Amino acid sequence: MDLFIESLREAVRLLLRGDRYVLEVVLLSLRVSGTAVLLGVALGLPVGIAVGLRQFRGRGLVIALIHTGFALPPVVVGLFVYMMLSRAGPAGQLEMLFTPAAMVVAQAVLAAPYVAGISLAAVQAVPGDIRLQASALGASPLLALWMHLREARLGIGAAVVAGFGAVISEVGAVMMVGGNIAGETRVMTTAIVLETRRGNFATAFAMGLILLALAFAVNAALTRAQQGRTLAAERRTW
Amino acid sequence: MRFRPPDSFPGLRDRFRARLPILCAALIAFASCARADELILASTTSTVDSGLLDELIPAFADDHASTRVKVIGVGSGEAMALGRRGDADILLVHSPVDEAAFMAAGHGGRRLPVMSNDYVIAGPPDDPAGIRGAGTAALALARIAARDAPFVSRGDSSGTHRKEMALWAAAGPRPRGYTEVGQGMGEALTIASERGAYILSDRGTYLALSHNLRLEVLVEGDPLLENPYSVITVRGARHAAAADTFADWLVSPRAAELIRAFGIERFGEPLFHPSGSLR
Structure with a gap:
């Protein structure tokens, strides 16, 4: 119990002091996972929209495959990206192994199924006649699609947040392809592993607290947007 | 669902167009992450976890500003696997039998004793x-x-x-x-x-x-x-010249002094003994 209280106290002290090491690691985590999610959106959102809007043969199988992607183990994705980027692998010439770019690639692969799967459900939940109506009022097909997506935007926001939550908290892939290099590829999760191994439980715990606080902030912002919109819709009804 | 009068379309269209470049710019930003031309040192976890390399690497950087050393902390077995695949340029390991096999198989360039604990x-x-x-x-x-x-x-x-x-x-x-x-x-x-x-x-x-x-x-x-540590340069490494420079520095009197002093303040005794001091 002493260990726990002491670690907690030291963690709060580190946070209040704005420890530079902790700050650097947090910023790199945000940069890597943020970029990865953007890339995951670029990969996953078009798939989610296309599958969400269209009916075609084998659609159920595609959706099942996307949902299987939720269960992709980060270490397996890490191993795959490692083998691709290794000097002995097919993309070794890029010299990307053990750089933040390699971590971004691995995390984008992990984020894409979340973005695709959840945005798919959001797009599908919007009544299809909104596009009919917009077209009838003179909108081009692209603009009609944009209006449909606008209606699904909170669900799509949830998809992005879910993807972010999945990658900012994973350790297997970034450890393998990033190498946990101090000041270069050390992010919150790999720092937690290292500091725990070093016996610096307080530093590890401080990182864990920041990770949780970030996850909370992102989710709180989304919830606020969702709830605010529901309330506004109710007011309009009256 | 809200009803929108047709005249609100132009505004929407403008916003749609305005946001596209922002998304594109953000996607391109990640490309700037990649970097090259840095020495990759695969080093045993004991040298990383103890904090020894946190002392040695900045000192090396003072002496050789042009070379950046990036440290990957892995077990000796994995470090040598990284070397075999060419993913690491230089190794700091402590597994004498495996090291000899690594050298015999022609994967290593030079192998020098650094320290022991x-x-x-x-x-x-x-x-x-x-x-x-x-x-x-x-x-x-x-x-x-x-x-x-x-x-x-x-x-x-x-x-x-x-x-x-x-x-x-x-x-x-x-x-x-x-x-x-x-x-x-x-x-x-x-x-x-x-x-x-x-x-x-x-x-x-x-x-x-x-x-x-x-x-x-x-x-x-x-x-x-006894637990001897060796530095091994990887044959055919990407940054072979830098690896040689680092290996030579690691067995220099300056590095030996840092290794000897490391840990005394925190543990009351040195954690590693430079090999030069045994000779």
Whole structure:
């Protein structure tokens, strides 16, 4: 119990002091996972929209495959990206192994199924006649699609947040392809592993607290947007 | 669903168009992450976890501003695998038999002795197998086996794991409570502490974690428990010249001085002894 209280106290002290090491690691985590999610959106959102809007043969199988992607183990994705980027692998010439770019690639692969799967459900939940109506009022097909997506935007926001939550908290892939290099590829999760191994439980715990606080902030912002919109819709009804 | 009069479309269209470039710009931003031309050092976890390299690397950077050293902390087995695949330029490892095999297979360029420390056999303070003062590692392990006491093994092909297997080969059969955890030294020590098990550890990691452990050093000083570290340059490495520079620096008097001084302030004793000082 002493260990726990002491670690907690030291963690709060580190946070209040704005420890530079902790700050650097947090910023790199945000940069890597943020970029990865953007890339995951670029990969996953078009798939989610296309599958969400269209009916075609084998659609159920595609959706099942996307949902299987939720269960992709980060270490397996890490191993795959490692083998691709290794000097002995097919993309070794890029010299990307053990750089933040390699971590971004691995995390984008992990984020894409979340973005695709959840945005798919959001797009599908919007009544299809909104596009009919917009077209009838003179909108081009692209603009009609944009209006449909606008209606699904909170669900799509949830998809992005879910993807972010999945990658900012994973350790297997970034450890393998990033190498946990101090000041270069050390992010919150790999720092937690290292500091725990070093016996610096307080530093590890401080990182864990920041990770949780970030996850909370992102989710709180989304919830606020969702709830605010529901309330506004109710007011309009009256 | 809200009704929108047609005249609101142009505004929407403008917003749609305005946001596209922002998205594109953000996607391109990630490309700036990639970097090249840096020396990759695959180093055993003990040198990373103890903080030794946090002292050595900045000092090397002072002497050689043009070379950046990036450290990957892995077990000796994995470090040599990284070297074989050409993913690391230089290795700092402690697994003499595997190192010799690595050199014999033609993967290494040069192999130089850097430093050494020692292994200890640690265990629960009440020492149920009675190994305290056993004198030799072989006798201690034989007593642990005779009592079928729990023993935690790294089980990860690291230098420490290799050493442990060699010691068991000399000591005889393993106890029933023998567990392979497949993790780093710190994790293995923590597991041994929680389970009241015996363990072979390098002294540095044990000392760094001892304030969180219910383990005591029970056997030490056996010549078989010596733990030499070597630096190996990888043949055909991407940054071979820089690797040579770093290897030479690592065995220089300046590095030796830093290695000798490391840990005295925190632990009251040095964790590593530079090889030059033994000669």
